[in-house]
Amino acid sequence: MSSPSHSEGRPLPGRPPLKAEEAPAPWSFRETxxxxxxxxxxxxxxxxxxQLQGSRLPAPKTPLSLQQDLEGALTALLSTMIVEGAFLLVALFFARRALRRQAESQPAEPLVTERSGEATSRLAPSVARRKHIPVGAVLHALGLRRFHPLFVWLVIAFLALLYVVNSLYSALLEGLHLPLQTNDQVILESSRLAPLTTVALLVLAVLVAPLCEEIFFRGFVLPGLRRGLATGWAIVVSALVFGLAHADLGSLPVLIVIGLLLAILRWWSGSIYPGLLLHMLNNGISAMVILLYMLGRLH
Structure with a gap:
């Protein structure tokens, strides 16, 4: 996998640049x-x-029946697909609309007739078809591009950094006796009462959420913010929005750090794939720990 873009400096012969130059997003800061x-x-x-409704209702103390648990799993599947799908569809819609507007704003090329050799006002077929934007062009604009393989090592380094951040944050919460619960703790507690629902949520968190969120937050939001903000501020703002979007106060500091690292990967590589890999690995490790607890392998 090699980056198709050019770097700021002059790369070594035969070696693709690590830092990818990227054209400005076709959608505006306001559209973002x-x-x-x-x-x-x-x-x-x-x-x-x-959350307000849940705080008013008494928490169940006995495991749900198989039917109730299955209904909960289906509800979790449907609601998560709707929420994550909304983020994905909004990004695809605005990106496609911006690309179409960009194509239509390009000047038309006149055709030269074979008989007279005179230019006519009729559009060339390639220009006339510009209103149709291929799906591949939309995905490319959203950052689904090839990247330099060395970024895999950066993904591994960032994953190790996230482990340290998570450990320090957990120790801080315990040391200060703060009444905050992370989302993982909530899922772990609910796993004893609704195991099928928990497994459904974990599968969605590993396979569905990273793809939709990377396309939206790093593929669409971050490049759009760079249209109106300096790159550093765009990275910070996108990380803050990413953290807030999870509606998880207990994990907010860690989520912001994750958002920062994912945005940095997107900016440096020019692709959302390294961030997608980091996102899936991070969620996958958390899911694996919860599953091991459910199976009684961890205490």
Missing amino acids: WLALLIPLVPWLLLALGS
Whole structure:
């Protein structure tokens, strides 16, 4: 896998550059915020309402029946697909619309007739078809591109860094006796009562959420923020929004750090794939730990 872009400096002969130069996003800074608010506001309101309702209801103390657990798993599957799908569809819609607008703004090339040799105002077929934007062009604009294989080592380094950050944060919460629960702790507690629902949530967290969130936050939001902010500030703002979007106060500091590392990977590599790999590995390790607890292998 090699980066198709050129670097700022002059790369070594035969060796692709590590830092990929990238054209500005075709969507505007304003469109970025509009696309961000469309799925984010309803989701945060729904999450807040769910948490308030859950705090008022007594927590179940006995495991759910198989039917109740299966219904919970299907509900979790459906609701997660709707939420994550909303982020994905918004990114695809705004990116495609921006690419179409960009194509339509290009000047038309006149055709030269074979008989007279005179230019006519009729558009060339390639220009006339510009209103149709291929899916591949949309995905490429959203960062689904090849990247330099050395970024895999950076993914591993960032994964180790996240382990350290998680350990320090957990020790801080325990040392200060803060009444905060991370999302993993909530899932772990619910696993004793609803194992099927827990497994469904873990599968979605590893396979579905990383793809949709990387396309939206790092493929769409980050490049769009760079249209109106310096790169450093765009990375910070995208990380803050990413953390807040999880509606998980207990894990917010760690989520912001994760958002920073994912945004840095996107900026340096020019692709969302390294961040997608890091995101899936991070969620996968957390899911594996919870599954081991459920199986009684960890205490």
